[in-house]
Amino acid sequence: MSLALETPAAAERSVMEPVAARLASVAKETHDTFTLNLEPPEGDPVAVFQPGQFSMLYVPGVGELPISISGDPERREQLTYTIRSVGQVTYQLVTRRPGDTIGIRGPFGTAWPMKESRGKSVLIVAGGIGLAPLRPAIYHILRHRGDYNRLVVLYGGRSPRDLLYKKEFAAWGMLPDTQALATVDYGGVSWRGYVGVVTTLFRHVRMQPKETVAMLCGPEIMMRYASRELETRGIPPEQIHLSMERNMKCAVGFCGHCQMGPYFVCKDGPVFPYTSMKPYMDLYEL
Amino acid sequence: MIPTAVGAALKDHPFLEGVPERLLDKLSQLAFEVTFEEDQIIFREGDPSSFFYLILSGLVALELAAPGRVVTIQTVGDGEELGWSSLMSRVDKQFRARCMKPVKALAFDGARVAAECEEDHEFGYLIMRRILVTVAERLRSTRMQVLDVYSARGGQIK
Numbered sequence: 001m002s003l004a005l006e007t008p009a010a011a012e013r014s015v016m017e018p019v020a021a022r023l024a025s026v027a028k029e030t031h032d033t034f035t036l037n038l039e040p041p042e043g044d045p046v047a048v049f050q051p052g053q054f055s056m057l058y059v060p061g062v063g064e065l066p067i068s069i070s071g072d073p074e075r076r077e078q079l080t081y082t083i084r085s086v087g088q089v090t091y092q093l094v095t096r097r098p099g100d101t102i103g104i105r106g107p108f109g110t111a112w113p114m115k116e117s118r119g120k121s122v123l124i125v126a127g128g129i130g131l132a133p134l135r136p137a138i139y140h141i142l143r144h145r146g147d148y149n150r151l152v153v154l155y156g157g158r159s160p161r162d163l164l165y166k167k168e169f170a171a172w173g174m175l176p177d178t179q180a181l182a183t184v185d186y187g188g189v190s191w192r193g194y195v196g197v198v199t200t201l202f203r204h205v206r207m208q209p210k211e212t213v214a215m216l217c218g219p220e221i222m223m224r225y226a227s228r229e230l231e232t233r234g235i236p237p238e239q240i241h242l243s244m245e246r247n248m249k250c251a252v253g254f255c256g257h258c259q260m261g262p263y264f265v266c267k268d269g270p271v272f273p274y275t276s277m278k279p280y281m282d283l284y285e286l
Numbered sequence: 287m288i289p290t291a292v293g294a295a296l297k298d299h300p301f302l303e304g305v306p307e308r309l310l311d312k313l314s315q316l317a318f319e320v321t322f323e324e325d326q327i328i329f330r331e332g333d334p335s336s337f338f339y340l341i342l343s344g345l346v347a348l349e350l351a352a353p354g355r356v357v358t359i360q361t362v363g364d365g366e367e368l369g370w371s372s373l374m375s376r377v378d379k380q381f382r383a384r385c386m387k388p389v390k391a392l393a394f395d396g397a398r399v400a401a402e403c404e405e406d407h408e409f410g411y412l413i414m415r416r417i418l419v420t421v422a423e424r425l426r427s428t429r430m431q432v433l434d435v436y437s438a439r440g441g442q443i444k
């Protein structure tokens with residue numbers, strides 16, 4: 001498929017105009033989730049991103065969606081996205097073939113607090129597809145290992161077959177000063193790891209809470225429980241950061257689609273300090 | 287005074303954090319160390335509840351037989367307790383407990399601990415309070431699992 005779209009030079013482009021990128025490869029992660037590697041035009045700013053930011057991916061004639069960048073921020077020649085097929089647009093994205101063209105806008109939004117976390121331990125808590133937006137933060141820490149203290153990655157999924165990046169995850173767990181623990185809601189007899197919600201892994205974590213920055217991404221209800229529990233365990237709430245999800249259209253703060261209280265998730269987020277999100281996460285009527 | 291290795295293990299176990307020494311002493315007299323091999327069954331669903339365990343190391347799967355498959359609904363590991371129902375009368379085991387990794391634990395005869403709880407209410411209160419915390423935690427986890435937050439519907443009820 002080709003994109004009936006000219007990519008103007010970056011300087012002349014409006015934020016609403018997508019860049020045409022070639023789909024280089026598609027890898028199956030699980031039964032419903034795929035990782036796409038896209039090649040944007042060489043040197044285009046669309047590929048310069050911070051861990052936690054997202055792009056708008058556009059399939060002509062179908063629609064446009066916010067998808068977090070899940071690759072290494074220092075590999076500028078490719079943009080990587082991990083997409084779970086849940087509806088029309090995500091299905092169209094994961095069924096593209098290498099060589100096809102996909103439109104990209106971005107990168108958009110706020111990033112994980114990588115600079116502020118220097119000298120501290122980092123606790124990553126991911127649920128389901130939520131590991132994708134956190135993976136660039138992990139890559140960043142592993143590339144700049146001396147800047148950070150311990151790295152702990154806790155990951156919860158529905159079942160063993162739903163877990164992402166299995167080989168890579170196991171390799172993280174073997175690195176010095178790094179713990180990587182996964183748990184599932186339901187395990188079969190062949191699963192030899194933890195079973196239970198992700199918060200049950202907290203008791204296995206060895207780190208100084210006051211010197212720890214927590215980064216969370218996953219279903220909102222999971223982040224709510226996990227943030228509360230991390231606070232109870234002594235992590236200051238301003239050191240807990242969450243990535244929020246809301247439906248988006250413009251991604252640049254024009255349309256109001258992604259509003260959450262006084263915030264626009266597309267430009268004030270998706271990464272927020274827990275202290276800003278707490279009043280809105282506990283609301284029963286939204 | 288708690289002289290033995292069992293006593294030291296009891297004192298360090300998170301389940302008993304903050305329990306006064308007099309009561310730890312009492313518990314240590316009821317405790318004995320046990321080990322289980324990988325894949326060994328500690329108890330089966332429907333067994334009468336007899337022993338209560340404080341796990342020192344290893345990992346245990348709590349399993350349920352569903353038609354055509356066995357599902358692990360929770361794992362319990364070091365620093366946690368297993369078999370609280372043995373302290374309640376007339377409650378049979380609700381799950382099968384199978385070792386996923388070799389397990390070392392302190393075991394207690396549930397009926398004897400329950401009898402001590404009846405006799406010494408301070409002791410009974412502390413034990414029951416801790417069990418209640420465990421049961422409440424597991425209930426909360428179960429509710430989250432039932433919500434199925436990672437499914438494509440992301441926990442939405444439609």
Ligand SMILES: Cc1cc2nc3c(=O)[nH]c(=O)nc-3n(C[C@H](O)[C@H](O)[C@H](O)COP(=O)(O)OP(=O)(O)OC[C@H]3O[C@@H](n4cnc5c(N)ncnc54)[C@H](O)[C@@H]3O)c2cc1C
Nearest residue numbers: 066067068082083084086087088089090245246270438440
């Ligand atoms: C900042 C941001 C970053 C994101 N990053 C990623 C990412 O890296 N990978 C990724 O796969 N998705 C990501 N998403 C979510 C993605 O944008 C949505 O899944 C997408 O909008 C669904 O569109 P669709 O047309 O495929 O499904 P729709 O046709 O809109 O929805 C189909 C069904 O799926 C359900 N659904 C929609 N979205 C979700 C969801 N997020 N989770 C569970 N069920 C859903 C709907 O309730 C509906 O029942 C992100 C969203 C935001 C806001």
Ligand code: FES
Nearest residue numbers: 249251255256266
């Ligand atoms: S998506 Fe338009 S304001 Fe956020």
